[in-house]
Amino acid sequence: MVSGDRTMAKDYDVVVVGCGIAGLAAAASAVEGGARVVVLERSPRGERGGNSRYTEAYLRMSSETEVSPDFESGLEANAGGYLDPELVKSVLKAPDQWPPLLRSLSFADPELVSHFARAVPEAIAWLKKFGVRFEFFPTQFLTQATPRLLPAGGGLAIVEALAEFAEGQGVTFYYETAARELLLGAKGEVIGVRAHSRAEGPIDFRGQVILASGGFEGNPEMLTQYLGPGAHFLRPVARGGLYNKGEGIRMALAVGAAPAGEFGNFHAEPIDPRSGASEPSVMIFPYGILVNRLGERFVDEGSDLVDRTYEEVTRAIWRQPQGIAYCVCDSKVKGIPAYSRAIRTDQPAVEADSLKTLAERLGIRIATFEETVRRYNAAIQPGPFSPLTIDGKRTQGLTPPKTNWALPLDKPPFFSYPMICSVVFTFGGVKVNTRAQVINSDGDIIPGLYASGEVVGMYYGSYLGSTSVLKALVFGRLAGVTASSSRHLAGTPSSLRS
Numbered sequence: 001m002v003s004g005d006r007t008m009a010k011d012y013d014v015v016v017v018g019c020g021i022a023g024l025a026a027a028a029s030a031v032e033g034g035a036r037v038v039v040l041e042r043s044p045r046g047e048r049g050g051n052s053r054y055t056e057a058y059l060r061m062s063s064e065t066e067v068s069p070d071f072e073s074g075l076e077a078n079a080g081g082y083l084d085p086e087l088v089k090s091v092l093k094a095p096d097q098w099p100p101l102l103r104s105l106s107f108a109d110p111e112l113v114s115h116f117a118r119a120v121p122e123a124i125a126w127l128k129k130f131g132v133r134f135e136f137f138p139t140q141f142l143t144q145a146t147p148r149l150l151p152a153g154g155g156l157a158i159v160e161a162l163a164e165f166a167e168g169q170g171v172t173f174y175y176e177t178a179a180r181e182l183l184l185g186a187k188g189e190v191i192g193v194r195a196h197s198r199a200e201g202p203i204d205f206r207g208q209v210i211l212a213s214g215g216f217e218g219n220p221e222m223l224t225q226y227l228g229p230g231a232h233f234l235r236p237v238a239r240g241g242l243y244n245k246g247e248g249i250r251m252a253l254a255v256g257a258a259p260a261g262e263f264g265n266f267h268a269e270p271i272d273p274r275s276g277a278s279e280p281s282v283m284i285f286p287y288g289i290l291v292n293r294l295g296e297r298f299v300d301e302g303s304d305l306v307d308r309t310y311e312e313v314t315r316a317i318w319r320q321p322q323g324i325a326y327c328v329c330d331s332k333v334k335g336i337p338a339y340s341r342a343i344r345t346d347q348p349a350v351e352a353d354s355l356k357t358l359a360e361r362l363g364i365r366i367a368t369f370e371e372t373v374r375r376y377n378a379a380i381q382p383g384p385f386s387p388l389t390i391d392g393k394r395t396q397g398l399t400p401p402k403t404n405w406a407l408p409l410d411k412p413p414f415f416s417y418p419m420i421c422s423v424v425f426t427f428g429g430v431k432v433n434t435r436a437q438v439i440n441s442d443g444d445i446i447p448g449l450y451a452s453g454e455v456v457g458m459y460y461g462s463y464l465g466s467t468s469v470l471k472a473l474v475f476g477r478l479a480g481v482t483a484s485s486s487r488h489l490a491g492t493p494s495s496l497r498s
């Protein structure tokens, strides 16, 4: 809309929507560049940080100066379905010579992905300036395909360090203030955002706008719209996701932004539905079996290293009756070194000395469950069990098969955790260029509009694990730097000044 009414207006160079890692990296970078910056945040101050506040923030890096060897290839391998080869071959040209259809195409464009990967080490070095420290702490994955660097104190440490810096540099924060609508100038450029403050009512914040308001994991209507009818069985993996209701994406699409990222998909993680803790995950399933409410297995629980498989397994759980499954192990699993690292729920296991009693306690079909376990035990092939590497200890003649870690369920007490599919974040977002400027559906820049973090659509198919915090950090930095350096070009038309 064009602002022309009597809503209170406040002028800045840069208006950042969202106070997670993406928004704070943007705000800190913009203020370093000399801009007058305001951050709008839906939550109260004590809850600031959205998903970033709750993540341990695994980073797909081999060291502080190198991303993992598969970083670019992994993102490009999930580039976006069956792309038109005639169109996509133009990626070999310089980006300014790409046809508009390619510039606005929904795919993980290799130029953007390699720019992202190259920018990571510098962004980590930048974060260290604010006192954030990194180490290879143990993760919840007992088997993993890639190293993961972690910030000491997780995402919250990054949120607090960047927010403290921004506050010290004079960035203004409006908490309990939700952005609702972009303000456009006469030529279609973005000149600000209309927000609603709980304390002050509607306010127009004028300046260039950086959308860093996360995905739509906290919006049941959008989840159902894009993911389908089973969406009501999903819930955000942590409370921070509930603040992300998708307005940033909606606002950008409403002014013509090109959609990017797979709107019908999301990053899934298995959690215990009985727990209200943050990320109450259960990653022990490769060593047991997963059954649904009917008492049937439905997925290969051990097809690969757990950090490669948990997303697909979790999505399979979502497709089961009532969107729930039960991981069943026997007491041998408790002999696996550090097995409890793979169990984050604060709720106790359901235990029993017999399979029948376990099924009764879980409320699943007893006879089918007993038959499922009998057939599973009978199908296990001899061979050594090696829990921390791919061991090939498999079933034969069983559907679905179990490819690794097929231990018989024969040593009581048996124990089990219920598991549902949680949404860590949604994949659908908007297209940006290597300066984090939002691209419209005609392949052109929308002047005055930037996006970072989950608002940037880049993921399709399987999520390349431990890249989302880095995406927030890198595109937040790019947006803040670009917006502060172009602020002199982005004057608000005088007709709109109060």
Ligand SMILES: Cc1cc2nc3c(=O)[nH]c(=O)nc-3n(C[C@H](O)[C@H](O)[C@H](O)COP(=O)(O)OP(=O)(O)OC[C@H]3O[C@@H](n4cnc5c(N)ncnc54)[C@H](O)[C@@H]3O)c2cc1C
Binding pocket: 017, 018, 019, 020, 021, 022, 023, 040, 041, 042, 043, 048, 049, 050, 051, 052, 053, 054, 055, 056, 057, 058, 059, 155, 177, 178, 179, 180, 212, 213, 214, 215, 237, 238, 240, 241, 243, 244, 245, 246, 247, 248, 278, 279, 424, 425, 452, 453, 454, 455, 465, 466, 467, 468, 469, 470, 472
């Ligand atoms: C428990 C958990 C574990 C995770 N583990 C990992 C991991 O190990 N590695 C990894 O890379 N990623 C991980 N992720 C994902 C990662 O944390 C996020 O994708 C990333 O932090 C997103 O940052 P962001 O700034 O884009 O969004 P967020 O951090 O969610 O910030 C968005 C902010 O915008 C605010 N907001 C929303 N709408 C509005 C509005 N209309 N107006 C004003 N403010 C608004 C929200 O309140 C929120 O503060 C995990 C996430 C969770 C929750």
